[in-house]
Amino acid sequence: MASPAADAPLLATPLAERHRALGARMVPFAGYDMPVQYPTGILTEHQWTRASAGLFDVSHMGQAFLVPDDGRHETAAAALEALCPADMLNLKPAQQRYSQFLAEDGGILDDFMTTRTGEGPEGSLYLVVNAGCKEADYAHLNAKLPANVKLRRADDLALIALQGPKAEAVLAAHIPDISSLAFMTSRRATIAGAQAQISRSGYTGEDGFEISIAADRAGDLWDLLLTDERVKPIGLGARDSLRLEAGLCLYGHDIDVTTSPVEAALVWSMQKRRREGGGFPGADRIQRELQNGASRQRVGFSFEGRAPAREGAEVRAEGRRIGVVTSGGFGPTVNAPVAMGYVETAFARPGVKVEIIVRDKPLAATVAAMPFAPHHYKR
Amino acid sequence: MTLKFTKDHEYVRVDGDVATIGITDYAQQQLGDVVFVELPAVGKQVAAGAEAAVVESVKAASEVFAPVAGEIVEVNSALEAAPATVNEDPAGKGWFMKIRLKDKAELDALMSQADYDAFLKTLD
Structure with a gap:
């Protein structure tokens, strides 16, 4: 993972002051000043998320869009497929998928989530990438994308995750029909007086949502969700123990440029059409590993x-x-x-x-x- | 009874020639929730400044150093089943080990309560 120079000033998410006010212990993470835990501690936060609903500020993660000149999903999908081994062409509208940017030798440059958000002139794929990799990812995309697909960074968006068995009921108090949102799909909704893009996904192994919202509206949303007594703020410490118990990879640790998706047991994230058809960086190695074992x-x-x-x-x-x-x-x-x-x-x-x-x-x-x-x- | 402290946030409570060693309230707060404690064998000789025990939180492992040299005469085995005691009562039931002092003069090199309190203020 790219680590910023030690003397570089830390970046702050739009919620940093709220974390401090809640008594969080702040630590540098991927160049950001982030809450590692709140006063109750990691164990309590972990268990609260498994039993009720945890609120996570993940605004440090990179959010961006792939915008095709012709507005067609196929155009954006083909451009993304050239860089990763997942089937993006056959994503249904609003469907979300996990994949990895691959190096020429099949090593993993970063892992990310993508969502097919819409059609027409706004038609594009929405990406969420790791904070520590985002500058390298964007440079990679700018270098590799064809001329008819543009990368649009969305640094003006915050990202808030609500995770746990009570997340659905908490969110339904504000968006009554949110229960109909299926796992790994996404929709628009109004919450805390603002438009948000809400995905049913997360990094804890629990049911939950990730809410992308304008940075200047994120504080209102954070405050609103915390007024619910079923919700407590959760720091990066518990985020790590939750994802580890869920068996989910952390980039820079469990996967990196030396590991292929086959070695990393991520074959499930490579759909059959791509596994067999290739056409992504490192396809030779990955198809050989699929054939003979890594x-x-x-x-x-x-x-x-x-x-x-x-x-x-x-x-x-x-x-x-x-x-x-x-x-x-x-x-x-x-x-x-x-x-x-x-x-x-x-x-x-x-x-x-x-x-x-x-x-x-x-x-x-x-x-x-x-x-x-x-x-x-x-x- | 003498109470002394180290810069690594161990306390040393001396009663006769036996010192009870633990970690301070500041140390347990910094560590967060303790989930595992590894204690030395009774009878082991330890040097001053040597690693004597290990304390692990959800996030990380840390060493507990012997602030003074001597023989380990007792360990708090209750911590193995209830490591959270270190968070709940670090100065009391959360003690780690007792060392029979080899050289009481070593205590002079450690901080008093007032020195330690002043030291903590420099860390904020």
């Missing part, structure tokens, strides 16, 4: 003891190194340590016993299916 695979790890293994911990079996932990910590919902990482493909089966080295001592661990905490998506 040399390593992303897997989960569960532990016999209580000690968490962290990023960088060595994974051993048969007396030698077979892999590495890329994300690890304590899973508050499963009430046990959880981790993910890469192992040689021969070991990438749930139930395989491994040792993970923490402070020079081997911890007994098992390759585990993910997610660790079951997903609760409203499909």
Whole structure:
């Protein structure tokens, strides 16, 4: 992940002052001054999100649109398909999809969400990319997009996520028909007196929504949602433990330029037409890995003891190194340590016993299916 | 009874020739929710400044250093099942270990309560 110069001033989201007023501990993250936790702490925030509804400021993420000159979805989709291995052509209106920008060797430059937002002169694909990668992503898009498709950065938009089993009921108090919005689809709606684009998706494994709204209206929306007693603000700390339990990748840790989507166990995000037809960067490698298997695979790890293994911990079996932990910590919902990482493909089966080295001592661990905490998506 | 502090935010409560070691309220606040504690073996000899225990929050692992040299004579095994005690009562039930002091003069190098309070003010 591109890390900004240490002396560069931190950027602030439109909600930074609200985080401070709520007593958040602010930390630098991807060049932004962000709340890592509020006074109740990460464990409480994590559990609140799983039990009720958590409110996340994710305005640091990059929002942008691909705008085709001719206004046709096919034009924008073809341009995006040249850079990623997902089927964008057959996205239905309002449908959202997860994919990755790939380097020429099939390594992952960034992962992102895209939504087919509309038709006509405004017809375009809406993108949400990682904060730490957005400048590189936009440079990549500007360099690679054909002349008839323009990148329009939407730095004037904020992004607020509402996640958890009560998220739907909370939002329905303001948008009564929001329950009809299906998982991984998106719609316009008016909330807090402003137009917003609302997607039914998130990064926690829970049902929930991501709300894109003009930066100067984000504060009103944040305040409005926090007036609901079912909602509490959640920082980046719990966002990380929630996504880890959900088995979701964090760019720069679980995936990066050295990992292919096949190694990263993201084959589900490459639709059959693209897997077979190719036509994306690194297609040679990816199709070869699909055919013959990759040399390593992303897997989960569960532990016999209580000690968490962290990023960088060595994974051993048969007396030698077979892999590495890329994300690890304590899973508050499963009430046990959880981790993910890469192992040689021969070991990438749930139930395989491994040792993970923490402070020079081997911890007994098992390759585990993910997610660790079951997903609760409203499909 | 003497109470001393380190710049790494351990406290040392001395009773006779045995020092009880834990982390300060400031340290537990900075760590956040403690989810795992690893304690040394009873009988182990530790050097002043050596890593003696590990405390892990949801986010990260941190070392607890032995502020003074000596023999580990007791550890707070209750923390293994209830690590959150470190957050709830760091100065009391959340203690980590007891060390039989090798050299009481080492205590002179540590901070008094007033020194530590002043030190904390420099960190804000």
